[in-house]
Amino acid sequence: MTGRILWADGTPTPGSGTGATAEVPAFILVHGIGVSHRYLRRLHHELARGAHVYSLDLPGFAGTPKPGRQLSVEDYGAFIAQALKVSGIRTYVLVGHSMGVQFAIEAALYAPAQMQKLVLMGPVVDPRHRSVQRQGLALFVDFLLRESPSSNWIVLTDYFRCGPRWYFTELPVMMAYPTEKRLPGIDVPVLVLRGSHDPVAGPDWSLRLSRAASQGTFVEISRTGHVAQHLRPAAVADAIRSFTTAPSALP
Template sequence: MAGVIERNNVHVRGSGDRAMIFAHGFGCDQNMWRSVAPAFEKDFRTVLFDHVGAGGSDLSAYDRTKYSSLAGYAEDVVEIGRELELKDAVFVGHSVSSMIGVLAERKSEGMFGKLVLIGPSARYIDDDGYVGGFSAKQIEELLQFLESNHMGWSTQMAPAIMGNPDRPELGEELTNSFCRTGPEIAKAFARVTFTSDDRKDLPGVGVPTLVLQCSEDIIASQEVGDYVNRNITKSRMIVLKATGHCPNLSAPDEVVEAMRTFV
């Protein structure tokens, strides 16, 4: 386990017998939790980290083969948990990290006692009898745009993903975060994210789960949230008043309040 803490730029704060680990979404880093995590430091040890390739992680640890699927990122979460000797912890995942948490929970019996999934999607591409929100053609066009023009894609997509056009500073922050991610890693992680299919993994989740769904989200619609909620046995869903895909930035107080009802 040597180097896990440094590899993922892990920071532990707070107090309490239980831990709460926060996992950020695509194009982001642990700073995206700055208005949520401190609210839990009195009762939990809070664990923040960066996925390899993001934020202050060790970029030399990036392995294209390992991270060619979400399983590689889930493996890192489990390694962090083992290093910190986590038991019965609360995993909080935003966006793609929701499914990373689902995979990590299944790989590590007893490590996680509850999951909080914010804006989760088990599959972004529509399928027979399943609404993911995007056609395969739309996803491929989105990925090709990113691969040909990382900066242009970030500038155009980040404000749309963030929503809240009346608060342009939020879209600007997400744009800057997207742009800080190395283009090659961003391209690879985007393809892994938007082409993943984790529907089969949902029924195997064995711990109580809270799905936090934004009322208007172009990335993960309520149909997508409903699907995740229906297919995790011990799940319940709260639909937030918040709009956009990043309520941890746009409506942190509402996220904290919803989480408190569960943890």
């Protein structure tokens, strides 16, 4: 499987030996189904003002080669953890969005010693949308009423680069993944973050997930939809920084 790791000026090249430490872990941004690092770019640059930040393009998405078989969420989680290890990025905070939440959970379960904290933005799949039709309707409402033209352009062009074959290969994987059952296995602090106008990840579902974590926190970003990190990147970055700099609860 083949993916990409991207970084901005000021962040060490993966494998350089000058990356994150246990005291200052790197942020790893993980995109959702069909898209790429591009809709996380504004958040990447906000976080990079004071930290090392890496964004991923996962196999099958963003024009990367399509794997020869359907990949499970566990497959993607293992790929992320192994790719970060090979790249010399040994301690980190994973920040997943949408289906990237699922990938991040599995990466944390695969390599728990490397995980410092976990950020879950716009988590799927909300029980209100457990059918493909309902999930599609929620995404359409978000696209039509909640997102900016620039956000919609990035998402649509990324869908085109992904292509329908791989999107619909992975869609049933996303729909079947039991997020609420896998999350309690995470022992590090978890932030669940949603836009206050997000029709995809509702408030009840997001709050429930935060309570399912052993050390869970819930934050809403006002006046934003599902892709909150694009419309209000500074507010999202501030929420993430506040969470990651707060002391962890004692075991």
